[in-house]
Amino acid sequence: MILLHGDGDPTTPEGLRALYAPPRLPWLRVNMVSSLDGAATGSDGRSGTVNNEADGTVFHVLRELADVIVVGAGTATAETYGPAGVPIVIVSRSGRIPAGLRGAERGSVRLATVTDSPGLDDARSELGEDNVYVTGATEVDLATLVARLHEEGMRHVLSEGGPALLGSMLAAGVVDELCHTITPRLLAGDGGRIVAGPPTDVPVRLRTLIEHEGTLMACWLVAR
Structure with a gap:
């Protein structure tokens, strides 16, 4: 893994955990994945068909750091x-x-x-x-x-979506950070985006960006 933006060493488990440690508490982050063309799910309706090993590594690190996971029922069922x-x-x-x-x-x-x-x-x-x-x-x-x-x-809250829940969380103003992985795949089809719901416009600022064999793993600070 190569760190393109931010400070730290993503090549060791300890370094990766330090990179993803929340800047403060309480903290609510949302973790999402999409293909390069923006599909949040594959043809089977699951995000599991979009992610890869690098994204899976970050997925598990985020879970290890969290106090609680919040997820929509539809996502929990599909996945x-x-x-x-x-x-x-x-x-x-x-x-x-x-x-x-x-x-x-x-x-x-x-x-x-x-x-x-x-x-x-x-x-x-x-x-x-x-x-x-x-x-x-x-x-x-x-x-x-x-x-x-x-x-x-439970002061470090991790949400794993799905898109409708992320849209509602942004509308409610409770999100501090979005961790978003882009995998190097083009899927087309009917897969929706990582955010669903009424139009919104939420400014974000890049905190970290890691690249691994074309996979981009970014954390964006959300304006509240």
Whole structure:
């Protein structure tokens, strides 16, 4: 790996962890990947078909550094999520828990949902009432969710999307940093971009940029 922008050594595990350490706490970063032509998913609807080994290395480093992972239910289902080394918070208005996250140890999987969620009672039974965050009537209030996580000691928040959740997080003004990998592939097709939702215009500033065999891994500081 070659560092093109920033300070540090990405060629060792320790150096890579230092490069991706959050500048301060609390901190919320979002990690996304796309092909060179902007496809966030492959033909099978999964980002797993877009990424590669270099992106996978960064993916695992970001998870190791995080206190909690926040992910949309659609992404968790499509990418067949299972429990991780830190708690996973599923964001879902319907309150449905992806199959791969059911039956997990209490506290390792949590849910952020709304008061009129059809799956609310089932989620409370499955996860435990303390692990279900109801933060809005019809839309998940992401600012309230993030504040709740901070209160519970989870100050380094990592979101893994998907695009709709990233769009909502940007609109809510809760994102500090976007880590975005561009893999050297051209996919065309119907794969959407890394951000979905109403038009927005959020300025960003480059913090780090690493290149490895054509793969570009950047971290962008988000204006708030």
